Amino acid sequence: MPAECAGAGGDPRPDIRQDSPDENQNHVAGETRGNVVQAGMIHGDVHFHYSVNPPAPTRPSQLPLAPPTFTDRYAELNLLGEQLRQARCQRETRLVVVIGTGGVGKTALAVHFLRDALDNFPDGQLHADLAGFTPSTIPVDPGHALGTFLRSLGIAPAEIPHDTASRAALFRSRTQGRRLAVLLDNAASAAQVLPLLPGNGGHLVVITTRRHLARLVTHGAQFLEVRPLDTLNAVRLLSVLVGHHRDDLGAEDSRRLAVLCGGLPLAVCAAAGRLVLRPGRPAARMIADLAGERRRLGALSQDDEVSVRAVFDVSHAALPGDAARLYRLLGLHPGRTFDVAAAAALAETDEFEAEDLLEYLVSASLLEERATSGRYDFHDLVRIHARERAHEHEAPAELDAAFDRLVDHYLRTAVSADLRINPGRWRLNPLFDEVRGHERFADQRSALLWLETELPTLGELVRLTCETERHSATWQLCESLWGFFVLRKHYDEWVECHRSGLVAAEALGDHAAQAWMLTALASASLGLGRPDQAEEDAAGARRRWREAGHRLGEAAALDRLGTAALARESPRTAITYFSEALKIHDELGRSRGVALMRRYLGEAYRDGGDSDAANAYFDRARHYFSSVGDEYHTARTLTAQATGHLMARRLPEAEEALDEALRLQKSVGAHHEVARVHSLLGRLASMLGRWDDARKHLREALAIYSGLGARQAGAIAQTLAELDEREP
Template sequence: MGAVVQAGTVHGDLHVHSPFAPGIPRQIPLRPRNFTDRETEFDRLDAAASAAREDGSPRVVVLSGPGGVGKTALATGFLHAAADSFPDGALYTDLRGFAGGGPVDPAGVLDGFLRTLHTDPARIALDPMGRAAQFRSLTAGRRMAFLLDNAASAAQVRMLLPGAGAHIVLVTTRLRLAGLAADGAVSVAVEPLGETAAARLVERILGAERARGEADAVRRLVGLCGRLPLALCAAASPLSLRPRQSVGHLADRLADERDRLARLSREEELSVRTALDASYAALSDPARRLYRGLGHAAGPDASLPAMSALLDAEPADAEEAADELVSVHLLEEHTAGRYRQHDLNRLHARRLLEDEESTAERGQARRRLIDHYLDSAVDADAVLNPGRWHLGSRYSDRRGGERFADRGSALVWLESELANLSAWVAACRADGPSEVSWQLCEALRTLFVQRKHFDTWATTYTAGLAAARDLDDPAAQAFMLDGLGVLRLHRGEAAAARQPLNAALEMWTRAGHDLGRASALEDVGVAELAMGAPAAAAERFAWAMRIHERLGRRRGIALMRRRMGEAARDRGDGVAAEGHFQAALEYFTEDDEPYMRLRTLVGLAACRRSFDADAGGAAAEALRIATALGADAEIAGINVLMADAAAAEGRTADEREHLSTASTIYSRLGSPRAEEIRRRIAAPPPPGTR
């Protein structure tokens, strides 16, 4: 469970290949169905895109209008139609300016954008302004499209503007965002559809013959729905499944419902609520249950397995209910297999939960959804890091069996569900069960270490610590404190890490948890090592190793031998360091723990290099394992180490080959080391080399 730091001259951390591997990003949600009659707005967007192409400068367009008017449909429809104009890709984010829980922090969005653009996570700036600068640098000179959906403020958007290039940035919002005018933004007001266009939308849903046969009723329906596309689609779509039901009957029902809801003050709210109520009433019982149940969701979207857990139903039944909701425009499949509700649908669903389900029913459904996320996260973490010891009880009582076939699939799941998992950490801290809050944090630990999600690491573990304090659970508090200390170590803040790590050590002692004490001692030792105090670090590692020996934990002993090798190396004792690393390698086999074997081999190779011993064998094996794992940053670092060895032996051609490989990888990862390596390659070779 201890922190991971690099040894010697090798830099970086594990970078596993995933869906985020190099490629052109195409993140715009699926093309909207039944999109119609926005020619004027399309023309203005097309003009902006053309202007960007002509002078190579970004264009920012703010699409403003009430909820449900079709701003996102307009933006996604245009960007799909204009995809060829932006060959370097398209990025999307939902800024959640009008959803529950408050708007998204743009610093977190930048972190995601930089990862998508293949920046090494370890090299992403810690401060928001630094990230914004990196983002501008990466996008400069490209031709890209950006959709910033549901923006809450000009400041939120301004942080996310790209660098110079033939870009188009579409911003959707319910506000005016006049402050963006200073950034050259133009505003396009998205109004409700005209009566003729709204009638055409209904015609597309119902078919021309049916709609024209009840033209007067269609006009009534259009008026009752306020000419809002969201309301029109919600109201008319159920009729497409009921060919014998008349449009006039639906209009009569909507008129009655509208009278009942007339206390609502805003016309668009009244129109949407009336239409959603009518559409909901026409659903099958499973679809109604799913629609209501999605009101429990804490995060931005849901997968089919999550819906299956929510309904306590077979996956096929959950998929059938989801398909029904999609078919009547009450749910959107924004990417394959992932679904989300419009924020107006989410609010509507939550009202229905209060109106139609008992407290017990609501609690059971919410707990099933929570258990799905916690059990899946525990399974994924156990696959990613099978040798780590655990505090939460779910690890010894894994309910779902083996969900993940290998480390790659486990990592992909954690990455794709991170927004939902972090949202549940906060939700369980606020509304219970508090123990789930810190248990989810534990399940995210390996992901955070490997993928450097520093912002989410900080916010989740801070919430988890608060939840553990609410429970007065010293062991849980210690785990959260230790995690916050390790976060600071990974951020290069060793001095700041000592306070939470020492607090964790005290709390583990209070809890009487020896394994936790050993873990905290290791992490305090890592901090000492990073601060240039290898003797003090060695004392901590030796203390931790004695605990592992008393508990009979061979893995813990091996890990401490590796740590003591690092301390001995930094003290200048190469013989002792060699012995410790070799002892660790006897335990960390490639079959059982390839990552730990890789790290130990890197430490051994760097140690041998520092004492002018032959590091070739250890480096070669490390390179082979790193290649099998797809650990790009490690591969680059090992090549630098091999280049150092070649340089020391006067093998200039070999040195340059290794440096070239490292330079290519570092450039792809966006690492600052790329420039350093390029300068080294450009330097003339010393005389007498070959």
């Protein structure tokens, strides 16, 4: 028994026990050929009547050569090693199905491992390329592959049966009790593989495929998914392949090429081939060729032997009609990941049918499912291929219709999310009234999670709808993101989206939409500490709101003008703007707007030194927000009031207000506001001489601000450093 089998099944030989001291037992150790006779006692002669010894079985050696540039795959090699150990120790056939998209290195992994483990297969190795995904080739019939295997095992052609079932039975018989490595490469289906499985013994069967051969689960198969290389190992592979052939390929160029290839080994090999075979073309030029998505697949497919496009073409051609159509339409999706609902919108089907089709694409290794989130994603090169095939196979009108369905899906879902985040604010887009009452989210937390997850896609849709002159959708998408941006403060995306929204609104000649985009841009500028830009945008918004005859919009522009004045330390000017806005809200019966202006007036009077007036406004605002369950604005009001308490050194009142504000902001997930409250609690603790508490709160604030990339992080870090110097 091999040493590594100890504790893993024990000695695989039958446990032969002596039932009584007088009973003789027979036992054969080692390998034998021909007849074996064991006898306790013989009387007379023994004769064996045959003229020649039976032929020793042929030891095939069919594995391809190992790849000379193999890199990484340590986890995958360990799993294969464990299956080999089980095959040896338990004297049973082990199946490993190596799954992955085309060009990911499945065959290279299998051959590298099996070549390294040749000593474990004393009876040889068998290999069959089953051509399941070979361009212009019909998958190999298992009966044909069995004929090749049987001849390799020394069976005369005349003794090989004609039908597949009989050949499979003979193959199992001739491999029974032996130890073979069997590589079934490029399998198309479980039906193609099953007849090729050897008989019981210490065999290791490795099957490479692009499909999830679920039927093999019942045969005890282990499934090993091979993913693209990470950037570090893709760079290593590129460096080995290029070697000394290029002097102009620096570390950053190599990293960029590896990223553009998406870590797909076939793509890395194609890029390396171009670098080696075109020494006169600068590496920077080649990187530029790959940088544009329209040219990338072509640049990686110029050699028929190493063509990324051809590999994906085969997978696409093997799909049934509905799955192939969805694959192509998914190429229109602008994000890296998507959910079932988005796929259903593209395919114009229900979510149940879409999920079935997505599962088929996953099983074909064209998509990957993220198990914890229920989302799907493409490899970058696969996504580019899907988009190419969409433009090749689908009519332009169908592509436009599919994209419109996708935009409508995201717009309606974002509107639903915004209604859940902030149900009380007024909206410009009438779609909000249509969706109200039919929200798709159970609570604010799930709405925020969806928006956070989909933000990259939503940002791309804003850009694409503007570029393709779907201008109404552009500004409407921006408006649907308002509540999310207010809570999460993604300022870069906030500004970029609303600038596109402004361009779209101007193209439409829609004054109200222009005004809303400028109002939102003014808010972003205030958050970024740019009061002059905020004032300019808010003034432009006020003019356009007046042109549109929209008084609520004018009130919104006035409160931005007031906040800009506060930021410039002009509380009297701010009071004028806020008072005018409050009057409009009051005349229109907008209680929420009145409460907001009271909070702003509290801040203005606080900064102007009138704490009594400030607290009166704060108390009335807080009472309203609490009564309607608006935790975010209740907390904002408490924070503003606590700031006044700190200024007046009313420290117990400040601490009580800040503790409650922190609880509420954590509840709604307003990360930026949580950091603001922590920074104020740090200031309060310093004023009380509680230095450890001060450091704790400031570090919490710094961690959040740093994670958000917020400008406040620098000031908090400096305060912490000064605190450490003063009170080590």
